[in-house]
Amino acid sequence: MKSPVRILMVGEGAIAAIHMQALGHVPAASVVAVAGGDERNTRRFAETWGIERVFTDYAHALEASGVDAVILATPSPLHARQAEQAIDAGKHVLCEIPMSLNLADAERMTRRAREASTVAMVAHTRRFNAPHREMKRRLRAGEFHLQHLVSETYFLRRENLNMQGEPRGWTDHLLWHHACHSVDLFAWLLDDDVLDAWGSQGPLHSELGIAMDMNIGLRATDGTLATLALSFNNRGPFGGFYRYIGEENTLLAYRDELKDYEGNVVPLSTPGFHAQDTEFVTSIIEKRAPEASFSSCLPTMRILDKLSHNMV
Structure with missing residues (x-):
């Protein structure tokens, strides 16, 4: 061995x-x-x-x-x-x-x-989360035709604390960290690195110096859309939520769970991490x-x- x-x-x-x-x-x-x-x-x-x-x-x-x-x-x-x-x-x-x-x-x-x-x-990790891998499989197999991916990313970061509620010595960032997850996911799902991209951000936090709210639009070469809504002002639940709006169905992904629009769980395999x-x-x-x-x-x-x- x-x-x-x-x-x-x-x-x-x-x-x-x-x-x-x-x-x-x-x-x-x-x-x-x-x-x-x-x-x-x-x-x-x-x-x-x-x-x-x-x-x-x-x-x-x-x-x-x-x-x-x-x-x-x-x-x-x-x-x-x-x-x-x-x-x-x-x-x-x-x-x-x-x-x-x-x-x-x-x-x-x-x-x-x-x-x-x-x-x-x-x-x-989004590339490895079971729901997104299943959606990419369906896209490649022609079983699902994506029209619009809606991504919601929510945290409460009004104070500079980490995931454990302890003081953090650096400042997190909505664009370079959290939007990065969803931008990469969209490009990876469609095998399309050439995306139109636009966005806007809310006021900067007076102490942290970062935008606390942001929206981003993406358009793939074939016209498929993605909309990203991100906030550090949200009181919960926390994390990244994804809505796959397609010709055949609407499916919702959260971490390693995938459900259809009626709430039925789709069986999946290995957790992302x-x-x-x-x-x-x-x-x-x-x-x-x-x-x-x-x-x-x-x-x-x-x-x-x-x-x-x-x-x-």
């Missing part, structure tokens, strides 16, 4: 814990080290998940941990620099979304990964480009860049 892929988990927060849960079902993976920003929390994380080696210096962890790959579950502003450090150290990398907060960084990361021939993947992290590990073993590679996600970053300059 081949040795498992040795992984360094970078980050000790909620997303890192979700990755640990998923990797617990991937026999070919072994998280052997964790690198975090807070020593106390990092050691607590390591104890919770049975991780032997603990680091609070990322650069030292890359050098000393003896790993094959890293998973970056860190604040968004750190993704680009940390991904490039991993690539330069000869490690495969799975980077949480967004891969960067601007197009220039995304293009540089992609170029560096290509030159290094390393597995470089973005955690575009499990499928996503399995793909990362498998692509390393098989020495191939993964689904959601840096290269395949770059067109989404170009659309976001266009939106960032044209928001009204």
Whole structure:
């Protein structure tokens, strides 16, 4: 039996814990080290998940941990620099979304990964969520003809708190993080990287300095539409909700559940995070480009860049 892929988990927060849960079902993976920003929390994380080696210096962890790959579950502003450090150290990398907060960084990361021939993947989990994979199957098979994808993304972020209700040292972003999920999903579903895109945003938060509400319109080459409504002012429920309006049916997707318009549940298979992290590990073993590679996600970053300059 081949040795498992040795992984360094970078980050000790909620997303890192979700990755640990998923990797617990991937026999070919072994998280052997964790690198975090807070020593106390990092050691607590390591104890919770049975991780032997603990680091609070990322650069030292890359050098000393003896790993094959890293998973970056860190604040968004750190993704680009940390991904490039991993690539330069000869490690495969799975980077949480967004891969960067601007197009220039995304293009540089992609170029560096290509030159290094390393597995470089973005955690575009929507591509792996079972409802969306089922919808793409139906689209490709001609069983469903999409007319309009309506995406609603809701959170309450009036204070700078993380998913666990704790103070956050960085500020989340509706466009580069949350809209990124749905823009990428729409392009991936239709295999169409050339999308018309337009949008508008509400007032900036007086302290956080970000738009708290946003709407975005997308139009595919064949005329199919997508409408994205996003808010950091919503009091719940939280998350991303998707309505597939098609010629044959209307279906609603939330996380790993799919229902028709009458509320009947559609049977599905593997949960998204499990499928996503399995793909990362498998692509390393098989020495191939993964689904959601840096290269395949770059067109989404170009659309976001266009939106960032044209928001009204």
